[in-house]
Amino acid sequence: MSMSVVEVRHLAAGYDGREILRDVSLSVSPGDVVAVLGANGSGKSTLIRTILGLVPLSRGEIELFGTPQPRFRQWARIGYVPQRLGAGSGVPATVGEVVASGRLARRGIFRLPGAADRTAVREALTDVGLLDRINDPVATLSGGQQQRTLIARALAGKPDLLVLDEPNAGVDAASQEAFAAALTRFAGNGGTIVLVLHELGPLRPLIGRTVVVHDGRIAHEGPPPEPAGHHAEPDHDHVHPHADEVKAGICEWAPTEGAKSY
Amino acid sequence: MADPHTTAAGYESYESAGALLRALSAPIRVAIVVELGEGERCVHDLVAKLGAPQPLVSQHLRVLRGAGVVRGVRRGREIAYSLVDEHVAHIVTDAVSHARESR
Numbered sequence: 001m002s003m004s005v006v007e008v009r010h011l012a013a014g015y016d017g018r019e020i021l022r023d024v025s026l027s028v029s030p031g032d033v034v035a036v037l038g039a040n041g042s043g044k045s046t047l048i049r050t051i052l053g054l055v056p057l058s059r060g061e062i063e064l065f066g067t068p069q070p071r072f073r074q075w076a077r078i079g080y081v082p083q084r085l086g087a088g089s090g091v092p093a094t095v096g097e098v099v100a101s102g103r104l105a106r107r108g109i110f111r112l113p114g115a116a117d118r119t120a121v122r123e124a125l126t127d128v129g130l131l132d133r134i135n136d137p138v139a140t141l142s143g144g145q146q147q148r149t150l151i152a153r154a155l156a157g158k159p160d161l162l163v164l165d166e167p168n169a170g171v172d173a174a175s176q177e178a179f180a181a182a183l184t185r186f187a188g189n190g191g192t193i194v195l196v197l198h199e200l201g202p203l204r205p206l207i208g209r210t211v212v213v214h215d216g217r218i219a220h221e222g223p224p225p226e227p228a229g230h231h232a233e234p235d236h237d238h239v240h241p242h243a244d245e246v247k248a249g250i251c252e253w254a255p256t257e258g259a260k261s262y
Numbered sequence: 263m264a265d266p267h268t269t270a271a272g273y274e275s276y277e278s279a280g281a282l283l284r285a286l287s288a289p290i291r292v293a294i295v296v297e298l299g300e301g302e303r304c305v306h307d308l309v310a311k312l313g314a315p316q317p318l319v320s321q322h323l324r325v326l327r328g329a330g331v332v333r334g335v336r337r338g339r340e341i342a343y344s345l346v347d348e349h350v351a352h353i354v355t356d357a358v359s360h361a362r363e364s365r
Contacts, residue, residue: 052318053288054288054318054321054322070289075312075313075314075315075318076315078318080315080317080318082321101306101316102315104306104316105309105313105314107310150317154317
């Protein structure tokens with residue numbers, strides 16, 4: 001039996017006394033690729049933010065790599081790509097500089113970047129198909145390319161677990177394909193992935209298990225359903241039949257993430 | 263003077279104190295406040311010091327900023343974070359030394 005990467009038991013959590021997650025249990029093993037699905041406000045983002053310690057839990061337990069989360073310290077083992085908050089943030093940095101910053105948590109402040117760091121940066125940029133943009137200012141990239149840059153930054157840190165919050169939101173199809181390929185390679189090398197998704201899209205073949213969060217609980221858990229008939233159409237917003245209410249919020253595709261803050 | 267336990271204004275200050283302590287409830291945020299107690303820091307300083315990836319540190323800083331514990335000021339290409347006031351540094355320093363003493 002191998003140790004879980006993420007173990008969540010009877011988790012309840014929320015903000016300012018308002019409970020968003022009521023009773024969630026989830027186990028993620030090494031090499032798993034788990035998609036967390038659900039409508040706006042279902043608690044799917046809150047679940048991964050609680051796992052990462054950004055939201056306090058009110059009941060239950062979380063373990064990361066076998067360590068109770070309050071005592072967990074090896075944060076560099078986790079690559080995190082939060083929900084996009086507007087494009088670029090106006091930082092006048094090059095693509096290479098942004099990705100290189102993903103090495104800092106591992107390197108520490110007293111050591112200068114070495115060959116291993118440079119290699120990791122180039123590998124990560126190759127993975128997301130942006131090596132040719134390494135010297136370009138981030139601000140000159142499209143939204144989708146900027147998102148790929150942020151994923152490359154997380155990959156450059158050589159994480160064991162990659163946590164992504166709606167990486168597809170507002171991203172062009174080419175970029176979605178590019179990082180689907182990057183994530184497939186990461187998973188192929190034994191990496192573990194937990195990602196919040198609004199729909200499976202090009203990531204579908206990669207997903208080993210879907211977890212549907214509804215009303216603060218896990219409404220369904222299992223392999224992603226086979227696309228068939230109208231489900232296979234590219235614009236079909238996949239929802240599991242057990243969670244019809246999930247259909248409600250399709251607009252997470254609209255570029256409104258900036259308005260969302262917690 | 264009215265009993266602060268029962269007046270609305272008195273109880274509100276308890277609620278604010280509760281919100282402050284919740285913002286300080288994660289060890290990594292305590293570490294950030296201790297670090298900022300030494301002086302202003304940019305995100306990359308905190309990332310290197312704490313060994314946590316930048317997006318995670320940034321999100322913890324957002325929690326602390328939302329609770330009014332830290333503030334950020336743009337310094338050229340980066341944002342420098344500092345504690346809003348000395349009180350929080352004292353609260354955290356006291357909590358940390360209390361925890362050490364009671365070991």
